[in-house]
Amino acid sequence: MNDGQYLVEVSNLRKRFNVRREQAATLKRVVTRLFRPYPHEALWALEGVSLSVKRGEIVGLIGVNGSGKSTLLRVIAGIYVPTEGDVVVNGQVGALFELETGFSLELSGMDNIFLSGSLMGYSRTQITEALPRVAEMVELEEFLQVPVKAYSSGMKFRLGFGIAMAFDPEVLLVDEVMAAADEAFQRKAYRRLREFRDSGSGVMLVSHEMDAVRSHCDRVIWLADGKIRAEGSTDEVLDAYLSEIGPEAGNNSNINSGR
Ligand SMILES: Nc1ncnc2c1ncn2[C@@H]1O[C@H](COP(=O)(O)OP(=O)(O)O)[C@@H](O)[C@H]1O
Numbered sequence: 001m002n003d004g005q006y007l008v009e010v011s012n013l014r015k016r017f018n019v020r021r022e023q024a025a026t027l028k029r030v031v032t033r034l035f036r037p038y039p040h041e042a043l044w045a046l047e048g049v050s051l052s053v054k055r056g057e058i059v060g061l062i063g064v065n066g067s068g069k070s071t072l073l074r075v076i077a078g079i080y081v082p083t084e085g086d087v088v089v090n091g092q093v094g095a096l097f098e099l100e101t102g103f104s105l106e107l108s109g110m111d112n113i114f115l116s117g118s119l120m121g122y123s124r125t126q127i128t129e130a131l132p133r134v135a136e137m138v139e140l141e142e143f144l145q146v147p148v149k150a151y152s153s154g155m156k157f158r159l160g161f162g163i164a165m166a167f168d169p170e171v172l173l174v175d176e177v178m179a180a181a182d183e184a185f186q187r188k189a190y191r192r193l194r195e196f197r198d199s200g201s202g203v204m205l206v207s208h209e210m211d212a213v214r215s216h217c218d219r220v221i222w223l224a225d226g227k228i229r230a231e232g233s234t235d236e237v238l239d240a241y242l243s244e245i246g247p248e249a250g251n252n253s254n255i256n257s258g259r
């Protein structure tokens, strides 16, 4: 079935979370809970998603908050186990998820590179070899000695992006973090993503920045309520999405401009 062209193949993926129902603590409930587990509700974050990512493409993943984008990337990254369905990944995965959760804030940038590298399974020698590649991406070498808690979100992005790219992944998963970088660094990061794609790797990019999705994605998948609502050419899917959620909502600059 796999001819080496597909980096990611997801079929009929369903992911359920068991959410604890919030209830006020009455004496009766406290007592009955001693003998019974908390009531749980099943929340289906993904309800039958099938997709693939080929070598040489940047796939945009869009959808309103809560539509399942982060859950999907986390299942592909192997952080979450699928409840049903199959996920096959052919190649090394690099991931850039929420910047706050990826780092140990008390440790320096350098220590975080070693920590992340060893969590990804690399040896000290391999991480040392990757260091110049991270430093080239980060550009702010002096900051590598400073604890990450002192970093701005832009600096955390640089470090996270540098680490995600340092070990030559074949699939890169990027969840909503590009906006944290300043404009010049965003240009550099997107250029890096395109080079990465052109060298035969694949990218899944979650973003609410519709202009960036339009300029950089080869095609787009629209998730709504845990299902694929539409997929196809970037312009087609974006136009359908924007006409549904309203053009205002697709332009993040409106949020800050006070209009
Ligand atoms: N760890 C979790 N535990 C329980 N529910 C979760 C968890 N992660 C996500 N969800 C729920 O799954 C749905 C999809 O969330 P998510 O994948 O984060 O969406 P998106 O990234 O598109 O905003 C939401 O209803 C969210 O509340």
Ligand SMILES: [Mg+2]
Residues within 6 Å of the ligand: 069, 070, 071, 175, 176
């Ligand atoms: Mg998300």
